[in-house]
Amino acid sequence: MTSDAILARLMGLHPKIIDLTLDRMWRVLDALGNPQDNLPPVIHIAGTNGKGSTQAMIRAGLESQGDRVHAYTSPHLARFHERIRLAGELISEDALSDLLDEVEAANGGQPITFFEVTTAAALLAFARTPADWTLLEVGLGGRLDATNVMTPALSIIAPVSIDHQQYLGETLPEIAGEKAGILKRLTPAVIGPQEEPALDVIEDRLRALGCPALIHGQHWHVWEERGRLVFQDERGLLDLPLPSLPGPHQMQNAGIALAALRHLGADEGACEAAVTRPHWPARMQRLREGPLVRAAGGAELWLDGGHNPAAGEVVAATIAAMPVRDTHVICGMLNTKDVAGFLRPLAGVANSLTAVSIPGEANTLSADDTAAAAEKAGFAAGTAPSVMAAIERIAEGAPGARILICGSLYLAGRVLQENG
Numbered sequence: 001m002t003s004d005a006i007l008a009r010l011m012g013l014h015p016k017i018i019d020l021t022l023d024r025m026w027r028v029l030d031a032l033g034n035p036q037d038n039l040p041p042v043i044h045i046a047g048t049n050g051k052g053s054t055q056a057m058i059r060a061g062l063e064s065q066g067d068r069v070h071a072y073t074s075p076h077l078a079r080f081h082e083r084i085r086l087a088g089e090l091i092s093e094d095a096l097s098d099l100l101d102e103v104e105a106a107n108g109g110q111p112i113t114f115f116e117v118t119t120a121a122a123l124l125a126f127a128r129t130p131a132d133w134t135l136l137e138v139g140l141g142g143r144l145d146a147t148n149v150m151t152p153a154l155s156i157i158a159p160v161s162i163d164h165q166q167y168l169g170e171t172l173p174e175i176a177g178e179k180a181g182i183l184k185r186l187t188p189a190v191i192g193p194q195e196e197p198a199l200d201v202i203e204d205r206l207r208a209l210g211c212p213a214l215i216h217g218q219h220w221h222v223w224e225e226r227g228r229l230v231f232q233d234e235r236g237l238l239d240l241p242l243p244s245l246p247g248p249h250q251m252q253n254a255g256i257a258l259a260a261l262r263h264l265g266a267d268e269g270a271c272e273a274a275v276t277r278p279h280w281p282a283r284m285q286r287l288r289e290g291p292l293v294r295a296a297g298g299a300e301l302w303l304d305g306g307h308n309p310a311a312g313e314v315v316a317a318t319i320a321a322m323p324v325r326d327t328h329v330i331c332g333m334l335n336t337k338d339v340a341g342f343l344r345p346l347a348g349v350a351n352s353l354t355a356v357s358i359p360g361e362a363n364t365l366s367a368d369d370t371a372a373a374a375e376k377a378g379f380a381a382g383t384a385p386s387v388m389a390a391i392e393r394i395a396e397g398a399p400g401a402r403i404l405i406c407g408s409l410y411l412a413g414r415v416l417q418e419n420g
Contacts, residue, residue, distance in 0.1 A: 143181020
Protein backbone atom coordinates (compact mmCIF):
# COMPACT_ATOMS: atom_id res chain seq x y z
CA MET A 1 0.00 0.00 0.00
CA THR A 2 1.34 3.47 -0.85
CA SER A 3 2.18 5.96 1.87
CA ASP A 4 -0.67 8.21 0.68
CA ALA A 5 -3.18 5.41 1.23
CA ILE A 6 -1.73 4.61 4.65
CA LEU A 7 -1.77 8.28 5.66
CA ALA A 8 -5.40 8.59 4.57
CA ARG A 9 -6.32 5.60 6.71
CA LEU A 10 -4.41 6.95 9.71
CA MET A 11 -6.50 10.12 9.63
CA GLY A 12 -9.38 8.05 10.96
CA LEU A 13 -7.68 6.86 14.16
CA HIS A 14 -8.73 9.92 16.15
CA PRO A 15 -11.87 12.07 15.85
CA LYS A 16 -9.83 15.27 16.19
CA ILE A 17 -6.99 16.51 13.99
CA ILE A 18 -5.43 18.26 17.01
CA ASP A 19 -5.71 16.96 20.57
CA LEU A 20 -2.81 18.21 22.67
CA THR A 21 -1.58 15.65 25.18
CA LEU A 22 1.51 13.46 25.36
CA ASP A 23 -0.13 10.33 26.77
CA ARG A 24 -0.66 8.69 23.37
CA MET A 25 2.89 9.54 22.25
CA TRP A 26 4.46 7.96 25.33
CA ARG A 27 2.36 4.84 24.81
CA VAL A 28 3.22 4.30 21.16
CA LEU A 29 6.89 5.22 21.63
CA ASP A 30 7.15 2.68 24.44
CA ALA A 31 5.65 0.03 22.14
CA LEU A 32 8.27 0.96 19.53
CA GLY A 33 11.20 0.60 21.94
CA ASN A 34 11.50 4.32 22.77
CA PRO A 35 13.37 5.54 19.69
CA GLN A 36 13.40 9.08 21.10
CA ASP A 37 16.13 7.92 23.49
CA ASN A 38 18.46 6.98 20.62
CA LEU A 39 18.44 10.05 18.40
CA PRO A 40 21.51 11.94 17.22
CA PRO A 41 21.82 15.18 19.24
CA VAL A 42 18.55 17.10 18.95
CA ILE A 43 18.02 20.79 18.24
CA HIS A 44 14.39 21.48 19.16
CA ILE A 45 12.75 24.58 17.65
CA ALA A 46 9.53 26.24 18.86
CA GLY A 47 7.96 29.64 18.13
CA THR A 48 5.06 31.16 16.21
CA ASN A 49 6.83 32.43 13.09
CA GLY A 50 10.27 31.70 11.67
CA LYS A 51 10.73 28.13 12.92
CA GLY A 52 11.05 26.65 9.44
CA SER A 53 13.36 29.35 8.07
CA THR A 54 15.56 29.11 11.15
CA GLN A 55 15.73 25.33 10.81
CA ALA A 56 16.61 25.62 7.12
CA MET A 57 19.45 28.01 7.93
CA ILE A 58 20.84 25.82 10.70
CA ARG A 59 20.70 22.80 8.40
CA ALA A 60 22.51 24.68 5.63
CA GLY A 61 25.23 25.69 8.06
CA LEU A 62 25.74 22.23 9.55
CA GLU A 63 25.66 20.48 6.18
CA SER A 64 28.22 22.92 4.75
CA GLN A 65 30.79 21.54 7.20
CA GLY A 66 30.04 17.94 6.22
CA ASP A 67 27.62 17.05 9.00
CA ARG A 68 24.76 14.65 8.32
CA VAL A 69 21.50 16.20 9.48
CA HIS A 70 18.05 14.73 10.11
CA ALA A 71 15.20 17.24 9.87
CA TYR A 72 11.52 17.11 10.75
CA THR A 73 9.13 19.89 9.80
CA SER A 74 5.42 20.45 9.19
CA PRO A 75 3.18 20.91 7.39
CA HIS A 76 4.32 19.73 3.98
CA LEU A 77 3.56 21.64 0.80
CA ALA A 78 3.26 19.20 -2.11
CA ARG A 79 4.19 15.76 -0.68
CA PHE A 80 4.24 14.38 2.85
CA HIS A 81 7.81 13.17 2.31
CA GLU A 82 8.99 16.80 2.63
CA ARG A 83 8.44 16.53 6.39
CA ILE A 84 11.20 13.96 6.98
CA ARG A 85 14.82 14.28 5.87
CA LEU A 86 17.16 11.42 6.73
CA ALA A 87 20.82 12.50 6.80
CA GLY A 88 20.00 15.23 4.29
CA GLU A 89 17.76 13.28 1.89
CA LEU A 90 13.98 13.22 1.72
CA ILE A 91 12.63 9.94 3.04
CA SER A 92 11.93 7.36 0.32
CA GLU A 93 8.46 6.06 -0.45
CA ASP A 94 9.35 2.49 0.61
CA ALA A 95 10.91 3.62 3.91
CA LEU A 96 7.97 5.87 4.76
CA SER A 97 5.37 3.18 4.00
CA ASP A 98 7.23 0.59 6.10
CA LEU A 99 7.60 2.98 9.04
CA LEU A 100 3.95 3.98 8.98
CA ASP A 101 2.91 0.31 8.92
CA GLU A 102 5.20 -0.38 11.88
CA VAL A 103 3.85 2.52 13.94
CA GLU A 104 0.26 1.61 13.10
CA ALA A 105 0.86 -1.97 14.23
CA ALA A 106 2.50 -0.81 17.48
CA ASN A 107 -0.46 1.49 18.13
CA GLY A 108 -2.84 -1.46 17.95
CA GLY A 109 -5.85 0.46 16.69
CA GLN A 110 -6.04 2.78 19.70
CA PRO A 111 -6.93 6.47 19.29
CA ILE A 112 -3.96 8.54 18.10
CA THR A 113 -3.73 11.68 16.00
CA PHE A 114 -2.26 11.88 12.53
CA PHE A 115 0.58 14.13 13.73
CA GLU A 116 1.42 11.76 16.58
CA VAL A 117 1.65 8.75 14.25
CA THR A 118 3.81 10.59 11.73
CA THR A 119 6.05 12.08 14.43
CA ALA A 120 6.60 8.61 15.89
CA ALA A 121 7.50 7.36 12.41
CA ALA A 122 10.00 10.19 11.98
CA LEU A 123 11.63 9.52 15.36
CA LEU A 124 11.89 5.82 14.50
CA ALA A 125 13.58 6.68 11.19
CA PHE A 126 15.97 9.13 12.86
CA ALA A 127 16.97 6.60 15.52
CA ARG A 128 17.80 3.97 12.89
CA THR A 129 19.74 6.16 10.46
CA PRO A 130 23.21 7.41 11.44
CA ALA A 131 23.58 11.20 11.50
CA ASP A 132 25.33 13.96 13.41
CA TRP A 133 22.29 16.07 14.29
CA THR A 134 18.50 15.94 14.50
CA LEU A 135 16.51 19.12 13.85
CA LEU A 136 12.96 18.91 15.20
CA GLU A 137 10.43 21.63 14.48
CA VAL A 138 7.54 21.81 16.93
CA GLY A 139 4.18 21.25 15.28
CA LEU A 140 1.92 23.32 17.58
CA GLY A 141 2.75 25.03 20.86
CA GLY A 142 5.50 23.10 22.57
CA ARG A 143 4.64 21.82 26.03
CA LEU A 144 2.20 19.17 24.76
CA ASP A 145 3.48 18.87 21.19
CA ALA A 146 4.24 15.36 19.96
CA THR A 147 7.89 16.31 19.39
CA ASN A 148 8.39 17.20 23.06
CA VAL A 149 9.49 13.74 24.15
CA MET A 150 13.27 14.00 24.56
CA THR A 151 15.96 16.12 26.17
CA PRO A 152 17.64 18.06 23.35
CA ALA A 153 21.18 19.28 23.05
CA LEU A 154 19.79 22.76 22.36
CA SER A 155 16.34 24.36 22.60
CA ILE A 156 15.36 27.31 20.41
CA ILE A 157 12.37 29.62 20.78
CA ALA A 158 11.77 31.78 17.72
CA PRO A 159 9.52 34.88 18.02
CA VAL A 160 6.22 34.21 19.77
CA SER A 161 3.02 35.94 18.69
CA ILE A 162 -0.74 35.40 18.75
CA ASP A 163 -1.90 32.30 16.84
CA HIS A 164 -3.79 29.06 17.53
CA GLN A 165 -5.57 30.66 20.48
CA GLN A 166 -8.11 27.84 20.64
CA TYR A 167 -5.29 25.49 21.68
CA LEU A 168 -2.63 27.68 23.32
CA GLY A 169 -4.48 30.47 25.14
CA GLU A 170 -5.80 33.91 24.31
CA THR A 171 -2.92 36.04 25.62
CA LEU A 172 0.72 36.36 24.61
CA PRO A 173 2.00 35.23 28.06
CA GLU A 174 -0.21 32.12 27.89
CA ILE A 175 1.07 31.24 24.42
CA ALA A 176 4.68 31.95 25.44
CA GLY A 177 4.23 29.59 28.39
CA GLU A 178 3.21 26.80 26.00
CA LYS A 179 6.21 27.49 23.73
CA ALA A 180 8.56 27.57 26.74
CA GLY A 181 7.34 24.07 27.58
CA ILE A 182 10.10 22.66 25.33
CA LEU A 183 12.78 23.96 27.73
CA LYS A 184 14.49 21.24 29.74
CA ARG A 185 16.43 21.44 32.99
CA LEU A 186 20.05 22.62 32.52
CA THR A 187 19.71 22.41 28.72
CA PRO A 188 21.10 25.39 26.75
CA ALA A 189 18.59 27.57 24.91
CA VAL A 190 18.69 30.23 22.19
CA ILE A 191 15.88 32.78 22.46
CA GLY A 192 14.93 34.90 19.46
CA PRO A 193 13.49 38.43 19.54
CA GLN A 194 10.40 38.56 21.75
CA GLU A 195 7.82 41.06 22.90
CA GLU A 196 8.32 41.87 26.57
CA PRO A 197 5.29 39.93 27.93
CA ALA A 198 6.50 36.79 26.13
CA LEU A 199 10.12 37.27 27.14
CA ASP A 200 9.16 37.67 30.81
CA VAL A 201 7.46 34.26 30.78
CA ILE A 202 10.33 32.60 28.90
CA GLU A 203 12.98 34.07 31.22
CA ASP A 204 11.07 32.89 34.28
CA ARG A 205 11.06 29.37 32.86
CA LEU A 206 14.76 29.55 31.97
CA ARG A 207 15.63 30.57 35.54
CA ALA A 208 13.42 27.87 37.08
CA LEU A 209 15.14 25.17 35.01
CA GLY A 210 18.67 26.55 35.28
CA CYS A 211 19.03 26.70 31.49
CA PRO A 212 22.12 28.45 30.12
CA ALA A 213 20.53 30.99 27.77
CA LEU A 214 21.57 33.01 24.74
CA ILE A 215 18.90 35.73 24.52
CA HIS A 216 18.51 38.23 21.70
CA GLY A 217 19.36 41.74 22.85
CA GLN A 218 21.33 40.44 25.83
CA HIS A 219 23.78 37.80 24.64
CA TRP A 220 23.62 38.31 20.90
CA HIS A 221 22.64 41.02 18.43
CA VAL A 222 22.06 41.11 14.69
CA TRP A 223 21.61 44.06 12.34
CA GLU A 224 22.08 45.27 8.78
CA GLU A 225 24.94 47.63 8.02
CA ARG A 226 25.95 48.83 4.55
CA GLY A 227 24.17 45.99 2.83
CA ARG A 228 25.72 43.33 5.06
CA LEU A 229 24.54 41.26 8.02
CA VAL A 230 26.44 41.95 11.21
CA PHE A 231 26.14 39.50 14.10
CA GLN A 232 27.71 40.02 17.51
CA ASP A 233 27.97 37.73 20.50
CA GLU A 234 30.49 37.11 23.25
CA ARG A 235 32.83 35.46 20.71
CA GLY A 236 33.00 38.61 18.60
CA LEU A 237 31.63 39.97 15.31
CA LEU A 238 30.60 38.26 12.10
CA ASP A 239 30.36 40.28 8.87
CA LEU A 240 28.25 38.24 6.43
CA PRO A 241 26.14 38.63 3.29
CA LEU A 242 22.47 39.43 3.77
CA PRO A 243 20.19 36.36 4.02
CA SER A 244 19.31 34.82 0.66
CA LEU A 245 15.76 34.14 1.88
CA PRO A 246 13.75 37.26 0.97
CA GLY A 247 12.35 39.68 3.52
CA PRO A 248 13.72 41.89 6.29
CA HIS A 249 12.34 39.46 8.88
CA GLN A 250 14.90 36.89 7.74
CA MET A 251 17.54 38.98 9.50
CA GLN A 252 16.19 37.95 12.91
CA ASN A 253 15.80 34.32 11.80
CA ALA A 254 19.42 34.39 10.63
CA GLY A 255 20.45 35.79 14.00
CA ILE A 256 18.78 32.88 15.81
CA ALA A 257 20.45 30.38 13.49
CA LEU A 258 23.85 32.03 13.90
CA ALA A 259 23.52 32.09 17.69
CA ALA A 260 22.74 28.37 17.60
CA LEU A 261 25.58 27.53 15.22
CA ARG A 262 28.11 29.52 17.23
CA HIS A 263 26.98 27.69 20.38
CA LEU A 264 27.52 24.40 18.54
CA GLY A 265 31.05 25.43 17.56
CA ALA A 266 30.48 26.12 13.87
CA ASP A 267 33.11 28.19 12.07
CA GLU A 268 32.60 31.36 10.02
CA GLY A 269 32.26 29.38 6.79
CA ALA A 270 29.33 27.42 8.20
CA CYS A 271 27.77 30.65 9.44
CA GLU A 272 28.02 32.19 5.97
CA ALA A 273 26.48 29.07 4.42
CA ALA A 274 23.59 29.36 6.88
CA VAL A 275 22.57 32.73 5.48
CA THR A 276 23.42 32.15 1.81
CA ARG A 277 22.47 28.53 1.08
CA PRO A 278 19.12 27.64 2.71
CA HIS A 279 16.18 26.56 0.61
CA TRP A 280 12.72 27.08 2.11
CA PRO A 281 9.80 27.09 -0.35
CA ALA A 282 6.67 29.25 -0.03
CA ARG A 283 8.31 31.86 2.18
CA MET A 284 8.30 34.91 -0.08
CA GLN A 285 9.34 32.61 -2.92
CA ARG A 286 9.58 34.04 -6.43
CA LEU A 287 8.03 31.59 -8.89
CA ARG A 288 9.95 31.73 -12.16
CA GLU A 289 8.57 28.93 -14.34
CA GLY A 290 5.48 26.77 -14.72
CA PRO A 291 1.91 27.21 -15.99
CA LEU A 292 0.96 29.80 -13.36
CA VAL A 293 4.02 31.87 -14.22
CA ARG A 294 3.16 31.69 -17.91
CA ALA A 295 -0.38 32.84 -17.12
CA ALA A 296 1.05 35.82 -15.26
CA GLY A 297 2.79 36.99 -18.44
CA GLY A 298 5.01 39.94 -17.60
CA ALA A 299 3.86 40.11 -13.97
CA GLU A 300 6.08 38.92 -11.13
CA LEU A 301 4.60 35.97 -9.25
CA TRP A 302 5.38 35.50 -5.55
CA LEU A 303 4.20 32.90 -3.03
CA ASP A 304 4.08 33.00 0.77
CA GLY A 305 2.45 30.68 3.31
CA GLY A 306 2.17 33.14 6.22
CA HIS A 307 -1.26 33.13 7.88
CA ASN A 308 -1.30 35.12 11.15
CA PRO A 309 -1.05 38.84 12.03
CA ALA A 310 2.70 38.73 12.66
CA ALA A 311 3.21 37.05 9.29
CA GLY A 312 1.06 39.72 7.64
CA GLU A 313 3.34 42.38 9.06
CA VAL A 314 6.55 40.76 7.81
CA VAL A 315 5.09 40.06 4.35
CA ALA A 316 3.99 43.70 4.13
CA ALA A 317 7.44 44.86 5.21
CA THR A 318 9.01 42.63 2.57
CA ILE A 319 6.83 44.11 -0.17
CA ALA A 320 7.52 47.64 1.07
CA ALA A 321 11.27 46.98 0.79
CA MET A 322 10.97 45.82 -2.85
CA PRO A 323 11.23 48.12 -5.87
CA VAL A 324 8.00 50.10 -6.29
CA ARG A 325 5.47 48.20 -8.40
CA ASP A 326 1.70 47.78 -8.34
CA THR A 327 1.00 44.77 -6.12
CA HIS A 328 -2.11 42.60 -6.30
CA VAL A 329 -2.83 39.94 -3.67
CA ILE A 330 -4.48 36.55 -4.22
CA CYS A 331 -5.50 35.19 -0.83
CA GLY A 332 -7.04 32.00 0.54
CA MET A 333 -7.21 31.26 4.28
CA LEU A 334 -8.47 28.74 6.81
CA ASN A 335 -11.59 29.56 8.80
CA THR A 336 -9.62 29.18 12.06
CA LYS A 337 -7.35 32.18 11.37
CA ASP A 338 -7.48 35.89 12.21
CA VAL A 339 -8.15 36.94 8.62
CA ALA A 340 -8.49 40.67 9.26
CA GLY A 341 -5.37 40.64 11.44
CA PHE A 342 -3.35 39.02 8.66
CA LEU A 343 -4.69 41.26 5.91
CA ARG A 344 -4.64 44.65 7.63
CA PRO A 345 -0.88 45.27 7.19
CA LEU A 346 -1.04 44.15 3.54
CA ALA A 347 -3.75 46.65 2.70
CA GLY A 348 -1.19 49.42 3.03
CA VAL A 349 1.16 48.01 0.38
CA ALA A 350 -1.17 46.37 -2.16
CA ASN A 351 -3.58 47.71 -4.75
CA SER A 352 -6.21 44.98 -4.65
CA LEU A 353 -7.08 41.55 -3.28
CA THR A 354 -8.69 38.62 -5.08
CA ALA A 355 -10.05 36.00 -2.69
CA VAL A 356 -10.12 32.27 -3.45
CA SER A 357 -11.09 29.15 -1.55
CA ILE A 358 -8.38 26.59 -0.83
CA PRO A 359 -9.04 23.58 -3.09
CA GLY A 360 -9.65 20.30 -1.28
CA GLU A 361 -9.42 21.84 2.19
CA ALA A 362 -12.42 21.21 4.45
CA ASN A 363 -11.60 24.16 6.73
CA THR A 364 -11.15 26.73 3.99
CA LEU A 365 -12.76 30.11 4.42
CA SER A 366 -15.02 30.83 1.49
CA ALA A 367 -13.81 33.29 -1.11
CA ASP A 368 -16.79 35.53 -0.33
CA ASP A 369 -15.97 35.62 3.39
CA THR A 370 -12.30 36.31 2.72
CA ALA A 371 -13.23 39.14 0.36
CA ALA A 372 -15.59 40.61 2.97
CA ALA A 373 -12.83 40.53 5.60
CA ALA A 374 -10.42 42.11 3.11
CA GLU A 375 -12.79 44.99 2.44
CA LYS A 376 -13.06 45.64 6.19
CA ALA A 377 -9.24 45.62 6.33
CA GLY A 378 -9.10 48.34 3.67
CA PHE A 379 -8.76 46.40 0.42
CA ALA A 380 -10.56 46.77 -2.87
CA ALA A 381 -11.53 43.10 -2.98
CA GLY A 382 -13.17 40.61 -5.31
CA THR A 383 -13.31 36.84 -5.76
CA ALA A 384 -12.18 34.27 -8.32
CA PRO A 385 -13.02 30.57 -8.73
CA SER A 386 -9.33 29.55 -8.74
CA VAL A 387 -5.80 30.85 -8.40
CA MET A 388 -5.29 30.44 -12.16
CA ALA A 389 -8.39 32.51 -12.90
CA ALA A 390 -7.26 35.19 -10.47
CA ILE A 391 -3.80 35.38 -12.07
CA GLU A 392 -5.25 35.63 -15.56
CA ARG A 393 -7.61 38.41 -14.52
CA ILE A 394 -4.87 40.42 -12.80
CA ALA A 395 -2.40 39.89 -15.64
CA GLU A 396 -4.95 41.15 -18.15
CA GLY A 397 -5.78 44.27 -16.19
CA ALA A 398 -2.35 45.08 -14.76
CA PRO A 399 0.43 43.69 -16.98
CA GLY A 400 3.84 44.06 -15.39
CA ALA A 401 2.45 44.16 -11.84
CA ARG A 402 3.54 42.10 -8.85
CA ILE A 403 1.18 39.27 -7.87
CA LEU A 404 1.44 37.80 -4.35
CA ILE A 405 -0.37 34.55 -3.51
CA CYS A 406 -0.66 34.18 0.26
CA GLY A 407 -2.76 33.32 3.31
CA SER A 408 -2.07 29.65 4.00
CA LEU A 409 0.59 26.98 3.69
CA TYR A 410 -2.17 24.69 2.44
CA LEU A 411 -2.91 27.11 -0.39
CA ALA A 412 0.82 27.43 -1.06
CA GLY A 413 1.10 23.66 -1.38
CA ARG A 414 -1.75 23.55 -3.87
CA VAL A 415 -0.13 26.36 -5.86
CA LEU A 416 3.21 24.55 -6.03
CA GLN A 417 1.43 21.40 -7.20
CA GLU A 418 -0.54 23.27 -9.85
CA ASN A 419 2.57 25.09 -11.04
CA GLY A 420 4.47 21.81 -11.42
